[in-house]
Amino acid sequence: MTHVLDDLELYATGALPAEGSAAVAxxxxxxxxxxxxxxxIAEVVSLLPDVVPLRDPPPALRERILAAAAADLAREPRRSLPDLLRARLTSVAMPVAIGLVLLLGATTAMRVQESQAQLALYEEQLERISHANRSWYMEGVEPWAGMGGTLVVQSNDRRPFVLFHDLRPLPQGQMYAVWLIEPDGSWTRGTSFRADGNKYQLVDVGRELAGFDQCAVTVEASETGKRQGPIVMQSRIAPPSR
Amino acid sequence: MTAERSDPDLVEALAARDLSALSALYDRYGRVAYSLAYRILGEPEGAEDVVQDAFLAAWRGAGTFRRERGNARSWLLSIVHHRAVDLLRRKTAFRPAPLEAVGDRPADVDTAEEAAKNVEHRSVRDALQGLPEAQRRTIELAYFGGYTQSELAELMGVPLGTVKGRMRIGLQKMRRALVALR
Structure with missing residues (x-):
């Protein structure tokens, strides 16, 4: 590994060109x-603003910043997304509403992380959800309250997925598992996954919903095998008509 | 009376979308942020835009703040600095002069807290002014002038290695001077 000690002062003072700065970062x-x-070095550089004579910003600047932030709050889907998904939107309104919400989510993710990969992921999610026509919300049960996920099935019943929110990270060696449950009580694992740390996470269920009447998420210690761990969230589902 | 919230608490609240935290952070650091942006850009409209942009970036990106990498003030001012320099580089016509041309006016405040801050600021100013001119100018032109390493080398007529050396030694001296004062 080639160290960057020679460039740290330039990096800290902003004197590296963009590509050099990105490489150091x-x-x-x-x-x-x-x-x-x-x-x-950054500690010393961070004191340089102290040598600047102080000037009062225009009072209106404070109001403008707070007004813009308040407008962000009004637009953000952070808390309203699960509520919107829970609201039993009609099949006509749902693609538009969820699409709008996720578009805002994508914008937030882009601003926060400035990540093209993250944006691409959200765009993919948006594209997929825009064709959805059925959904069921699963709310986290105690002690998993606050988390949730919406099982979404597309019109052709292929690639059903769950859009989770606020998934908590799990200890090493543990993972979430998505299960589909038959009317006779048989559990079939759809997929296993780990929380990626993002506000929202889309997970493919891994199999079609036909023949199942419930969906559940548990915490497991293995990617295969029967259910052993606790239930995190669960919902009765009605399979789409074939 | 409400106890004053700490910077880490405010950033945490910012990430939780608490508008009052943004307001408190602005009240605490808006002035120095605006002063820094004004110093870099040399005009008020651009400075306002940069400060607004920076505080909104902090509001939207508070979740990315990593406490172990620095304090909230440094984080905020670093956003201001980056954005001001970016703007300055897009408007290449204006490059501010070194610090002495701006003047050394005292802050127009007189509270005890501000007075204490002014003493700290004086220490930093003294540490910078105490550097040999070549080192001081290199640091000032990079940080406040937004000059890149190659521009600095050309402007000062020295090799790139000399630019790096002046900056390194200058910052090391400043660090030693400030540590000695603590």
């Missing part, structure tokens, strides 16, 4: 030695 993510040196 990427290196710092994985190199503790350079990160420690960078922190010492």
């Amino acid at each position: 990427a290196h710092l993510e994985r190199c503790a030695e350079c990160r420690a040196a960078a922190a010492e």
Whole structure:
């Protein structure tokens, strides 16, 4: 690994060109030695604003910032998404409403993480959800309250998926499992996955819903095998007409 | 009386979409943020835009703040600095002069807290002004002038290695001077 100690002062003062700065930032993510040196330099550089004579900003600036932030709040889907999904939207309104909500989610993700990959993921989700026509919301049960997921099935019943929100990270060695349950009580595992740390996470169920009348999510210690772990969320589902 | 919230608490509240946290952070750091942006850009309209953009970026990206990488003030001012320099580089016609041309006016406030801050600021200012001119100018032109390493080398007529060396030694001296004062 090539260290970047030679460039840290330039990096801290903003004197590296964009590509050089990005390379140093990427290196710092994985190199503790350079990160420690960078922190010492950044500490001094962070004091440089103190040498600037203070000026009062126009009073209106504060109001403009707060008004823009308040407008963000009004637009954001952070808390309203599960509520919207729970609201039994009609099949006509649902693609539009969820699409709008996820588009806003994508915008937020882009702003926060400035990640093209994240944006592409959300765009894919948006595209898929725009063709959905049935959904069932699963609410986290105690002690998993606050989490939830909406099982979405598309008109052709292929690739049903769950759009989760607020999934908590699990300890090493544990994972979430999505199950489909037959009327006779038989459980079939659809898929296993780990929380990716994002506000929303889309997970393919892995099999069609026909023949099942419930969906559940549990915490398991293995990617295969019968259900052993606790139920995190569950919902009765009505399979789409074939 | 409500106890003043700490910076980490405010950033945490910011990530939880607490508008009052944004308001408190602006009241705490809006002035220095605006002053820094004004210093870099040399004009009020651009400085306002940068400060608004920076605080909204903080509002929208508070979840990415990593406490172990620095404090809230440094984080906010670093956003301001990056955005101001970006804007400055897009408007290449204006490049501000080194610090002495701006003047050394005292802050127009007189509270005890501000006075204490002014003492701290004076220490930083003294540490910077105490550097040999070549080192000080290199740091100022990079940080406040938005010059890149190659522009600095050309402007000062020295090799790139000299630019790096001046900046490294200058910042090391500043660090030692400020540590000695603590």
